Amino acid sequence: MDASPYVADDYVSSGYLLPFGAQPVGKYDAQARSALALLKRKGTTIPVRRLDGTTFDPVTQAQEKSESTYNFTGVGFPPGRSALYKAETLQKRAMLEVYLAQKGMPVVPDPGDIVTFNGGEFTVFWVEVICPDGVQPVLSHAYCE
Numbered sequence: 001m002d003a004s005p006y007v008a009d010d011y012v013s014s015g016y017l018l019p020f021g022a023q024p025v026g027k028y029d030a031q032a033r034s035a036l037a038l039l040k041r042k043g044t045t046i047p048v049r050r051l052d053g054t055t056f057d058p059v060t061q062a063q064e065k066s067e068s069t070y071n072f073t074g075v076g077f078p079p080g081r082s083a084l085y086k087a088e089t090l091q092k093r094a095m096l097e098v099y100l101a102q103k104g105m106p107v108v109p110d111p112g113d114i115v116t117f118n119g120g121e122f123t124v125f126w127v128e129v130i131c132p133d134g135v136q137p138v139l140s141h142a143y144c145e
Contacts, residue, residue, distance in 0.1 A: 074100035
């Protein structure tokens with residue numbers, strides 16, 4: 001069987017299939033550009049570090065950790081009162097709520113990733129990815145501790 005260049009996950013709300021790796025255009029792409037523009041105007045660069053795992057070095061006989069850092073554009077602030085009902089209980093915890101633009105980013109934040117903001121490091125424990133077309137995420141909303 002021939003491998004098709006079309007993938008079912010690339011279905012766009014317009015009803016068309018996109019070739020694998022193609023980027024959607026239209027209103028959702030415009031929303032992603034708008035989110036990025038707003039966050040660039042009012043936000044800052046927020047590094048998100050992901051631990052990729054460990055590898056064994058047979059020469060030194062040691063485990064070496066590898067990690068990747070992605071520089072998102074976003075804003076961060078203490079969680080609002082409504083957050084108490086979204087992500088379990090947030091009382092008496094040193095918390096950070098971040099909104100990150102996803103336009104052009106190869107990954108979305110995951111629980112366990114490390115966010116650096118205002119000189120402190122916070123671990124992501126809850127993420128909501130806003131992806132209206134099912135292909136290209138527009139915005140990520142995360143709570144970090």
